[in-house]
Amino acid sequence: MKVYFKELTLSTNSRFEVIDITKEVEEAVRESGVKNGLCVIHAPHATVAIIANEAEPGLMKDYIDLIKELTRPDYEWRHNIIDNNAHAHLASAIIGSTRCIPVRNGRLERGTWQNIMLIELDGPRTMRRIIIEVIGEE
Numbered sequence: 001m002k003v004y005f006k007e008l009t010l011s012t013n014s015r016f017e018v019i020d021i022t023k024e025v026e027e028a029v030r031e032s033g034v035k036n037g038l039c040v041i042h043a044p045h046a047t048v049a050i051i052a053n054e055a056e057p058g059l060m061k062d063y064i065d066l067i068k069e070l071t072r073p074d075y076e077w078r079h080n081i082i083d084n085n086a087h088a089h090l091a092s093a094i095i096g097s098t099r100c101i102p103v104r105n106g107r108l109e110r111g112t113w114q115n116i117m118l119i120e121l122d123g124p125r126t127m128r129r130i131i132i133e134v135i136g137e138e
């Protein structure tokens with residue numbers, strides 16, 4: 001069994017941002033040499049999320065609008081007393097910061113409209129990390 005790790009780093013430019021990382025994830029799957037197994041995409045941060053969905057430009061803005069509506073960044077959350085980003089923690093907690101996708105015949109088994117995206121919830125940040133782990137048989 002092979003266990004392959006790759007770490008991506010990126011910077012974000014605004015408070016909310018959706019970044020498509022599908023190419024990078026698929027590249028990691030190729031590099032891993034794994035034929036059949038799993039690909040875990042994990043952001044080790046409490047204020048970002050990882051989703052697998054459509055990267056249509058309008059929808060990418062809709063994700064952010066919905067997140068704002070659900071987590072109300074201007075609400076008087078308790079956490080905002082010490083760190084003005086409660087909405088980002090809450091959105092990350094609801095959406096999740098890890099996705100796991102099957103790898104079959106050397107390819108990520110994602111749907112046509114399932115791009116892998118990182119959602120920045122408390123930017124801008126100079127460095128966000130994404131851990132990609134590919135596990136399986138070669």
Ligand code: ZN
Binds near residue numbers: 079083084085086089
């Ligand atoms: Zn915080």
